[in-house]
Amino acid sequence: MKKFALSLISIILTAAFFVTGYRYIFPSTRIMALEDIPQRLSELAESETDAQPATQELSTAGTTAVSAATATEAETEAQAESTTVAVPATVAETAAPSETQTEAETAVKTTTEKPTETETAKSSTTEAESSSTGLSFPSLDSIFDMSIPSVTPGIRTFRQAPDDYFEDALFIGDSRTEELMEYGNLPGATFFCKVGMSLYNMHKGTVKVNNGIGSVSFDSLINNHRFRKVYIMLGVNEIGYARQQTVNKYKALIDEIKAAQPNSVIFIEANIHLTAKESAKSSEINNKEIDDFNNKISQFADKKTVFYLDVNEIFDDDSGALRSECSGDGTHLKAKYTREWGEWLKTKAIL
Secondary structure: OHHHHHHHHHHHHHHHHHHHHHHHHOOOOOOOOHHHHHHHHHHHHHHHHHHHHHHHHHHHHHHHHHHHHHHHHHHHHHHHHHOOOOOOHHHHHOOOOOHHHHHHHHHHHHHHOOOOHHHHOOHHHHHHHHHHHOOOOOOHHHHOOOOOOOOOOOOOOOEOOOOOHHHHEEEEEOHHHHHHHHHOOOOOOEEEEOOOOOOOOOOOOOEEEOOOOEEEOHHHHHHHOOOOEEEEEOOOOOOOOOHHHHHHHHHHHHHHHHHHOOOOEEEEEOOOOOEHHHHOOOOOOOHHHHHHHHHHHHOOOOOOOEEEEOOHHHHEOOOOOEOHHHEOOOOOEOHHHHHHHHHHHHOOEOO
C-alpha cells in the first residue's frame, strides 16, 4: 500500500513537471486544464447550436441551386431537341469564356452529338436563328450538293468507217441511190432502190435486190433480214405532192424500220439539189422546195439512233445549187462525183 502511494505521487509529480516544462518551451500552446474541460464542452455545444440554422440554410440553398441547374439543363436539352443549335452572341464578344459559357458550350457539344428529328429540316431554321444571334452560318445545301444530277444520254459523233462497215447496211432510194450502188464503192452494202421510187410506191410490187437476195418486197426485206444501218434518200420524186402528207409518210417509214430493226441506226439523207438551171425550170420541183422538205425530215433526227446527213455540203455552189460540173442532166451526179459521195459517207460512220 505504501509502495502504491509512492508510485502515484511520483506519477503526479512527473506529470506536473512535464506540463510546466511544455508551457515553458511552447508558451503559445495551450494545454487544457482539467478544470477547463466542462467550460470548453459547454462552448462547443453552444457553437454547434448556433451553426445548425446556417447549415440548414446552406443545405436548402444547395438543394435549390442543384434543382435550378437540373431544370436549366433539362430546358437546354429540350430546346436543343426542338430547334437547331444557335451559339450565343456573347461567345464571340468575350475573349475568355466564363463558367456559364463553358457549361453552355458543353451542353452544345453534348446536344450536337445526338441526332435530332429536325436535323433533316432545316437550312431555313438555321439561317433564321443565325440572324437572330448576329452570326451567319452556311446552309448544308451550300456546302454539299444534295441534288440528283439529271442523266442525259450522250450524243454520238461521226467517225471514219472501217472497211467492213457497210456489210450490214441497207440503202433505200430512187435513181440517185441506184447510181450510188453502181459507183459509190460501198462494199457489202444492200440496196433497195429503183428509178422513180417514192414514199407512195415503195411498198408496191418487188424490187431486185443485190447481194443474192433477189426480187423481194420491202416488207419482206425489212422483216426477214437484219441490218445495223439503214440509209434513206426519198422525196424528190414526190416533192410536188401535199407536203405534210409526204412528211408524215416519211415519219411512218422511220417508225416501220425501227419496229423491224430495233438495233439499227437510221440515216436520213438530204435530197440532193438540182443545178441552178434545172431548178429554174419548175415552180414545183426546185431547190427551194427541196430545202423545205429536207428541213422538215431533218427534225426526225435525234443524234442517238437517227441521224441527218446532208451531202449537199460538198456539191453545192455559192447559191446553194448543185454545181453544174457535178451533173450531166442537172439532176443526177456524174460517176466521178458519185464516188465522192461514197467516200464522204465513209466519214460519217456511227460506231
